[in-house]
Amino acid sequence: MTERIINTTRNKEQQEIDLNLLRKMFIKSDYPKELIEKTIQKCLKTSINQQNLNELNNNKPKPETKLTLSLPYVKGIEVLKRTLEQIGVKLYFSYPLKLKSLATLNIKPQSKSIIYQMNCKCGAIYNGETKVGLKDRMKQYKTKIKENDINSSSEIVKHHYIKNGQCSFDPNKAFIIDNETNYWKRRKKETIYSIINESINKCDL
Template structure:
């Protein structure tokens, strides 16, 4: 982006700022000129592509702020921004968290607003908005006002942690005999005070968070697998694929159905050598391992093929590995048996 900025954004750049790949730009261009310029940049060869938003009513939203063009004082005013789609809810006051957590939420949000703008009118407007969000989450009005006022006083008095304060905290922490962490429930603050009298520190943890109880992302099963097909005569075919077992089985079926005597398929040759007295059925294939990395998947195919004395062609493995494979062969066969059992259960459901 730095290189792109130097070489390609000179024309538009009266004043440019950047956070990662988000660019607020002060420019003399009108909206149609800017749109043409963006289209021109996107037509250049390269992977960087742009979208753009133009100010409306002298305002533009950028990250978590609203930039307002102050035409009177010839400057940009900055204030806190909440998306229209935002839920406007924070941690519920009646949730099972220690009071210090709720205080810190108010303090952090208040300090963010204070740091965003020093304009008193905008600050007041944003803090009233924050107060409304907290009230929706059942925070008491007096509790909100007291915490916000504490933050404002600290800023007005320029109260910041000094080196001595930090050193005192470190010393007090080192003086603690034990530091413990326990799941928080109501009433734990009594235990905390008793621990402190014994010169011990008690911190609270919250193990049952929502993301620990539900799956945050549901990933589809990997299509890059190592699989096994067993013949009626006891022979085994091991293979690997990146297209998924279902598609690979269909490919095997199609080749077997053609029954070409010149086919390079080991399955077809196996059937012809045994005069079609036995059958490798691709529809009964089952996954025994998976790996998105092609090289690792090929190595796994070799290991399973060597263990099973598979009929498929596979890469060679160095003889120094033979002792290890022999030693681990029982575990590997148990793993295959387990995978086969799972596949059987799925088919009977």
């Protein structure tokens, strides 16, 4: 009840009047005066500490927004949103396209600057970015996979060797997950998708 009185009004005089009424009510109910006062003071102290903490948090400068990103909403992405905000990246969620949006997409040509995904037979995921379009990028991967060079810098080829050739990525089944013409934003999105999907290619924000 003490907390309710404190939260109901910020007027100190009114708080004291209400607290005195509370004291009298407990005294009439045969509660020990010492216990009544101790409990009230404890609640007052807790409330003051909480108010000071709230003021401190409100006055704490927020990181300057250096970049804004839009990603499809998936369950649990809120954690990533809070983490990104701490380093100045503002994340917005997008939701499934409506019929009107789909019609617009059919008219507007897609950019070749994309973030894409390939899935391996073993369940591993590879997320990457390119400005040459999905078709041309997959041609490059097919060449690397065909060469099968053990010293290749390609994460996909490395994955093939780590798994002793038991699994492989199929470039023919790759798909686009996002579009972004700005190089730096595209790299940031690639990193975020890689984190979400636990991609075999590791990127840093």
